[in-house]
Amino acid sequence: MKRTDEATRWFDFETPYQHADPVLEEPSDRLEQAALEFHQRNPHILPALATVCLQQKRTGRKHWSINAAFEVVRYNAAIAVDTRRYRLNNNHRAFYARWLMRDVPELADFFETRDQGRIAQDYEE
Secondary structure (H helix, E strand, C coil), X not given: CCCCHHHHCCXXXXXXXXXXXXXXXXXXXXXXXXXXXHHXXXXXXXXXXXXXXXXHHCXXXXXXXXXHHHHHHHHHHHHCCCCCCCCCCHHHHHHHHHHHHHHCHHHCCCCCCCCCCCCCCCCCC
């Protein structure tokens, strides 16, 4: 399905997102692989999340929830004239939070994350 101008007005494509592909190396497990595949099919989600999170950060928040950001993006997509069919999988939240904190300097340490219990990619670079 084709993206229309109306469908993309709910977020800012000019967000200072630094990487087209958020992964530094091959994903290390099936959850991370699924998150990457979703991102590759829906690259508009990452800048949408960045925009929402930056708006919150700039209101003075020191920390926020990636869960809340996902819900805002879901809501905005639902009310937009959006003909795409996608669902934001809650299993991807941790990866999106890490990608955003790594790649958008203003969002460094904006989310609280837990140890994933495995050797993960170096998200601190």
